Amino acid sequence: MSSDNVLEVKGLTISLLLGGSYFEVVRDVSFSIAKGESIGILGESGCGKSLTGASLLRVLPHPFAKVTKGEIFFKGEPLHLMGHKEFNHKFRWREASMIFQESSAAINPVVKIGKQFAGVLKRVQADFTKAKYLLKECGLPDGDRILNSYPHELSGGMKQRVMIAMSLAGNPDLLVADEPTTATDATVQTQILDLLLEIQAKRGMSIIFISHDFRLIKKMCRYVHVMYCGKIVETQLTDELLKQPQHHYTKGLIDSRLSLKVAPKSRLTSIKGVVPPIEKWHKGCSFFERCEFSSPKCKLEEPPCVTTSDKARLACWFPVKR
Amino acid sequence: MTSNVLLEVKDLTRFYKTARKSLFTPPDAIYPVNKINFKLTKLRNLGIAGESGSGKTTLAKIISQIEKQDEGQIFFEGRDISKMDKKGWWDFRKAVQFIFQDPYESINPKKTVFQTLVEPLKIYKIGDHQEQSQRVENMLNEVGLLPEVMQKFSHQLSGGQRQRVAIARALMLEPKLVIADEPVSALDVSVQAQILNLLLELQVKLGITYIVISHDLAVLRHFCDDLIIYYAGNIVEKTRAKDLFSTKNIQHPYSAMLLQAAFFDSLSISENTHVKTDEAANEPATDDLLLQKFAGCNFYHRCPIRSDLCAKSNPLLVTTNEKSSPSPSPSAVACHHPQKVTELIKTKHRA
Ligand SMILES: Nc1ncnc2c1ncn2[C@@H]1O[C@H](COP(=O)(O)OP(=O)(O)OP(=O)(O)O)[C@@H](O)[C@H]1O
Ligand SMILES: Nc1ncnc2c1ncn2[C@@H]1O[C@H](COP(=O)(O)OP(=O)(O)OP(=O)(O)O)[C@@H](O)[C@H]1O
Ligand code: SF4
Ligand SMILES: [Mg+2]
């Protein structure tokens, strides 16, 4: 194991309670992040990106989802063996924190922002004045009113930025950012991403950046992992992936992108069909029903995730022709 | 002649009182919607983009009357909605549907997806049991969800699945106007493409007009005919989408800034549009601007082309193309120096 890895995830499997029994929803996911590195995770809606992120911080929705297999090493220490008390007191917020996709999932709707922020700051033993400073860094210069507000009195992008500010309070070494800027305008988005990059350069923070936006992944991450039906199907240098996707699912996503070249209101390309329900996932390649290049082998046998070069990986029997 | 104006808002205003700074000062109020006027033409989709926290969601909630305005009027199909009788009001609520920015707001967590979708049909007594179930199933299919989700609760869905349920719910009653606040920002690009295709198809099939609020300018470019750019409670630019995205006709510096940030890799707009950090340090809080007390232009502190005049007087929203193209939604800009914006864009072309 290389020692400069902040995080190493091995064979992570998360199961979901559906109609009385558990089904594997995140399947055998492995990846690592070096100090000061950002990795991107992208993939179809519902493929398990948020659950993967949440599992690292032990905030999976209980009892619906639980980690059933896998090991997680943080700075070489087995995180999966850490007791809950230690995890909550020493790890969460200080060593690692998460920006949630939906702020309402992370912010209590009936408690004023100031009080919630104070709770976080107390945990990381920081002074309350830090709240205003962090909010300002996130493009909210009027800290007083924000802290004095209830969540419903703030706009979507303001709530999102409150969450970002909170997640940075404990100077974490690992940040899981799940769609962090979907509710902010492009200028604020630039400001926030630049802030994250700046902290990264200064302190060597590592970032797991979950996003549907190729442009942002390109800006933030050197490597990107593509997930489909709970599995990593392709890992590649971001630039390489955009130029030469190898998995048919990745190619389908890239072809569905809106660009300035598409004629307005024309019919957009999309991947045909929808993700099959978890209950019906079968043994072979999960993308089988939707893939135009599939053959019987794909249905029967699962393509192994093989390393193609350096950190690049691919799980496909018949990759996109180069 | 029947008018082709679906909706018109006049001097729409909404303010929120803020906490007193001390016992002796009267409470202030912020104005996220400050005397807003515009017309919406039937079947011409209107996009609203703008600063985060500037009041877009508040404006949209007022138009759909989820929240009430403090001042101003709303006319739907020519009728002042405040003067409608019970039947008219009932019809208005059916004809205008809202898709929330946060799907948690539009979906009751205690209801299953099926209950969520069938509810509007029950309220409006549309169809018998069997027909209602059929309609729910069809709609799920249209938005790309499998029948399996019907018995799930919203917390059991992923962000993207939840958003599709919210969209399905808004479409159940075949409305005339759908106001969608960030409808596709939670979706992967393939599902996003499917949903945009679906919304445009339904527009043709059912004659729906859309107002879409989005920070994703590529979505607005694809989907909308007309655009409103919003800043600190005010409209700073009204334009046709194709004019803005051709970059030849950007009229307001904030619009140029947005486009530069969103398409830094594919458009030629000068990087001078970036706020310089030393200047940004003196930038007032958005709130101070929402108070609408600064005498000058709201955008002054971030503006790369400001002049002394801008600090003293707030530019009004003036129509810029009335003569050349008479339309119910003419272009307009609130800036003292719109011609300088053109310079901003040209600079990069030469460089
Ligand atoms: N509490 C829960 N109970 C049951 N199922 C759940 C629960 N939370 C998530 N799921 C299911 O687990 C799957 C993965 O969800 P997850 O939120 O990780 O998706 P995602 O990749 O983040 O998608 P998106 O891009 O839409 O946010 C989805 O199919 C979802 O329906
Ligand atoms: N119920 C409320 N009470 C007090 N202030 C409010 C309330 N609702 C909104 N505001 C304030 O009004 C302003 C505009 O909010 P709004 O949600 O309309 O912004 P927005 O343009 O939709 O922003 P975003 O792009 O971030 O979603 C914000 O400053 C917000 O704090
Ligand atoms: S009026 Fe002046 S400060 Fe305002 S946007 Fe125009 S040039 Fe900039
Ligand atoms: Mg998610």
Ligand SMILES: [Mg+2]
């Ligand atoms: Mg909003």
